[in-house]
Amino acid sequence: MIIDWFARNSVAANLLMALLVIGGLIASVNVTSEVMPEISLDRIHVEVPYLGAAPEEVEEAVCVRIEEAIYGIDGIKQIVSTASEGMGSVMIELELGADIRRVLDDVKGRVDAIDTFPVETEKPIIRELVARAQVVDLAVSGYADEFVLKEIAERVRDELAALPEISLVEVTSARPYEISIEVSETALRRHGLTFDDVAAAVRNSSLDLPGGSVRSDAGEVLLRTIGQAYRGDEYAALPLLTRGDGTRLVLGDVATVVDGFAETDQSARFNLAPTVLLSVFRTGDQDALEIADRVEGYAARTQATLPEGISLTVWQNVGEIIDSQLRLMLRTGGTGFLLVFILLSLFLELRLAFWVSLGIPISFLGAIMLMPGLGLTLNFMSLFAFILVLG
Numbered sequence: 001m002i003i004d005w006f007a008r009n010s011v012a013a014n015l016l017m018a019l020l021v022i023g024g025l026i027a028s029v030n031v032t033s034e035v036m037p038e039i040s041l042d043r044i045h046v047e048v049p050y051l052g053a054a055p056e057e058v059e060e061a062v063c064v065r066i067e068e069a070i071y072g073i074d075g076i077k078q079i080v081s082t083a084s085e086g087m088g089s090v091m092i093e094l095e096l097g098a099d100i101r102r103v104l105d106d107v108k109g110r111v112d113a114i115d116t117f118p119v120e121t122e123k124p125i126i127r128e129l130v131a132r133a134q135v136v137d138l139a140v141s142g143y144a145d146e147f148v149l150k151e152i153a154e155r156v157r158d159e160l161a162a163l164p165e166i167s168l169v170e171v172t173s174a175r176p177y178e179i180s181i182e183v184s185e186t187a188l189r190r191h192g193l194t195f196d197d198v199a200a201a202v203r204n205s206s207l208d209l210p211g212g213s214v215r216s217d218a219g220e221v222l223l224r225t226i227g228q229a230y231r232g233d234e235y236a237a238l239p240l241l242t243r244g245d246g247t248r249l250v251l252g253d254v255a256t257v258v259d260g261f262a263e264t265d266q267s268a269r270f271n272l273a274p275t276v277l278l279s280v281f282r283t284g285d286q287d288a289l290e291i292a293d294r295v296e297g298y299a300a301r302t303q304a305t306l307p308e309g310i311s312l313t314v315w316q317n318v319g320e321i322i323d324s325q326l327r328l329m330l331r332t333g334g335t336g337f338l339l340v341f342i343l344l345s346l347f348l349e350l351r352l353a354f355w356v357s358l359g360i361p362i363s364f365l366g367a368i369m370l371m372p373g374l375g376l377t378l379n380f381m382s383l384f385a386f387i388l389v390l391g
Contacts, residue, residue: 017362024365031371033289033378034282035133035318043129044092044104046111049122055083061118062088069110075103104128132168133282135291136317138299141275142310146261150174152310153276156302160280165294168281173268175261179232187254191241198240202251205229205238232259270313277315292319325383332387336360 007013048062063081067090070076075098080091094103104126111124138160140153153171160169183198211223229235236252243249251257268275280295282288299312306312337360344353364386376382 020362020366020369023369024362024367027369027372028365031368031376031378032285033287033322035135035288035322036131036379036381041129041131042094042096042098042100044094044100044107045127045129046090046092046107047125048088048117049086049125050088050118050120051086051122052120053086053118055085058086058088059083062121063090065114065116066090066111066124069114070107073103073106073110075099100128133288134279134316135282135288135319136280136295137315138278138280138295139270139275139313139315140278140310141270141273141313142307143273144307144310146175146274148307149274149276149310152306153278156312157278159302160278160295160298163294163298165286165290166280167283167286170279170281171276172279173266173275173277175264175266178260178262179235180258180260181235181251182256182258184254184256191249191254193240193254198251198255201240202235202238206235232257270315273311288322289319292317322378322380322383325380325387326378329383329386333360333364 005012046066048066050058050062053061059081063083066088067079067081070079070090070092075095076092077095077098078093080093082089082091092103092107094100108126111126138156140149140156142149150171153174157169157171160166181198181202183195188194188198205227206229208228209225211225213223214221229238236250236255236257238251240249240251240254268277270277280291282291296314296317299314303312337357340360341353341357344356348356367386371377371382
């Protein structure tokens with residue numbers, strides 16, 4: 001019925017064809033490309049650091065209390081707790097169709113209301129698990145000090161995140177900074193101090209405090225004491241006690257302050273050289289191909305500014321995979337168009353064979369035209385579907 005109507009109304013058919021072609025070409029410029037379509041994991045993760053505690057202590061003092069607090073929240077399907085050394089974590093799986101924002105707010109309210117956690121525990125970390133789309137990695141490698149590699153990696157991270165096309169860059173495979181204070185028992189006895197005295201002095205001296213305000217005719221002046229220590233030498237200069245003669249005993253006199261990294265088994269190498277990796281992620285409506293191009297351009301520009309022996313290498317660029325899939329689809333479409341045209345031209349007029357074969361690219365452009373409006377993107381799944389239809 002519809003085909004017969006269009007056959008008798010060529011003007012309408014040509015207008016529809018023009019609409020599909022123009023709309024498809026415009027949409028092909030605006031459609032977002034990504035690795036895989038975004039999916040919701042429907043899971044909430046709760047972490048509570050309890051440094052120095054054994055798994056049994058973490059289970060009793062952290063995991064069990066969280067389970068009791070969140071039990072009965074509407075929308076929760078399953079709760080799985082894991083107690084490890086120094087860390088308690090709870091994975092919350094939601095029912096299908098549950099409002100994850102509402103459940104997340106309820107979980108935060110219940111967990112924050114727990115007042116029976118041990119004093120040594122840190123603030124709970126509650127977050128929704130999301131499937132982040134990693135686009136490309138950057139390897140900062142070279143035979144250099146670990147501090148140098150991480151400092152360069154953090155600078156690269158900040159510069160990449162400042163680009164308008166990129167929002168999320170993370171430093172991975174790098175040990176976290178850690179300042180350790182190794183107290184000498186002999187030095188403590190010599191000065192008549194205990195370990196608790198040292199801990200209290202560090203806790204009370206390394207902090208910033210508001211001091212109120214002073215009002216005058218010229219205006220109001222806010223007062224604030226600045227004493228938070230951030231580096232090892234700053235901790236070593238913290239005062240432990242002041243004697244009657246005015247001399248002071250500082251932390252460095254009774255302890256060795258090590259400004260370094262946490263003792264973990266985390267390490268990475270790229271071409272045998274020590275490495276710090278940076279991962280660049282796609283968020284929101286950002287385009288994976290555009291992000292990959294910007295990262296490659298940045299790496300090429302920045303390499304000349306790095307110290308000698310340090311290299312910046314693009315690694316695991318999934319944009320190349322997406323680009324290869326697009327090229328495969330275009331080659332397959334072109335081949336399909338030629339095969340259909342050649343076969344039809346053997347039995348039909350060349351003009352008729354051409355217009356019938358033209359239905360392949362027009363139908364694809366029509367599908368691409370509808371993708372932005374339907375919230376669809378160019379990804380592995382949609383490109384595979386295009387290639388499958390061409391087959």
